[in-house]
Amino acid sequence: MREFVSDIAFTPPVKVAQERRGSRRSYTHMEQKDGWSDAVTDDLGAFLAERNSSDLATTNAEGQPYIQHRGGPPRFLKAVGPRSLAFADFRRNKQYITLGKLADNPGAFIYLMDHANRRRIKVWGRAEFVEDVRFSQPDSGRRFCLRSRTSKFSDQNKNTSNSRTRV
Numbered sequence: 582m583r584e585f586v587s588d589i590a591f592t593p594p595v596k597v598a599q600e601r602r603g604s605r606r607s608y609t610h611m612e613q614k615d616g617w618s619d620a621v622t623d624d625l626g627a628f629l630a631e632r633n634s635s636d637l638a639t640t641n642a643e644g645q646p647y648i649q650h651r652g653g654p655p656r657f658l659k660a661v662g663p664r665s666l667a668f669a670d671f672r673r674n675k676q677y678i679t680l681g682k683l684a685d686n687p688g689a690f691i692y693l694m695d696h697a698n699r700r701r702i703k704v705w706g707r708a709e710f711v712e713d714v715r716f717s718q719p720d721s722g723r724r725f726c727l728r729s730r731t732s733k734f735s736d737q738n739k740n741t742s743n744s745r746t747r748v
Contacts, residue, residue, distance in 0.1 A: 585612040586619045589705045621660040628702060629666070630656050631695070638690040639682035639708070649679050658693075666691070666704065667711070680710055 583589065591599070591608060599605035618625075634652035641647075651658075651668060658668040683689070689708035694701045 586617040587612055590703075620663050621666070625702065626660050628693070628695070628700075629658050629660060632658055632693050635668075636692040637679060637708075638692070639679050640686050640688065641682045642685040647678055647682055658691075666706075683708055683710060 585591075587608070591612075596605060596608075599608060633655050634650060635658055636648050637651050638646060638648045653669065658666060661667045687707040687709060689706055691704040691706075692701065693704070
């Protein structure tokens with residue numbers, strides 16, 4: 582078990598690099614003060630409701646990464662539980678690369694950006710393909726949803742690189 586939620590990103594080698602380059606102390610303070618969250622809050626739910634796109638990263642069993650843009654109307658990405666997100670996957674090019682990668686390795690990362698306000702949310706978790714009738718209504722173009730559980734949320738404001746807002 583990780584000591585801090587942020588340990589998902591700040592692995593021991595990352596912490597060594599931070600120490601060598603002088604940034605570790607500020608991140609230690611952030612971890613001990615309020616750190617990152619592993620639950621969906623009202624603030625995060627509101628942020629998700631405004632998004633109409635995201636980037637989803639997966640890797641296969643050999644560690645080969647893949648990043649795929651995902652999008653839809655606002656609210657396409659939804660909180661479906663205190664630690665779960667889901668989105669409908671609209672019919673695309675039928676390559677199913679993300680689906681195949683998740684069969685190898687359920688680890689996933691979602692990157693959400695609000696360019697206008699220079700705010701970003703990073704979500705680490707495990708994802709799964711779910712056949713879900715709520716996401717496959719006739720004529721919606723939706724075929725399945727991807728659900729992420731036990732996620733770690735990092736809310737980072739680019740204007741203040743050492744501050745974190747708990748979400």
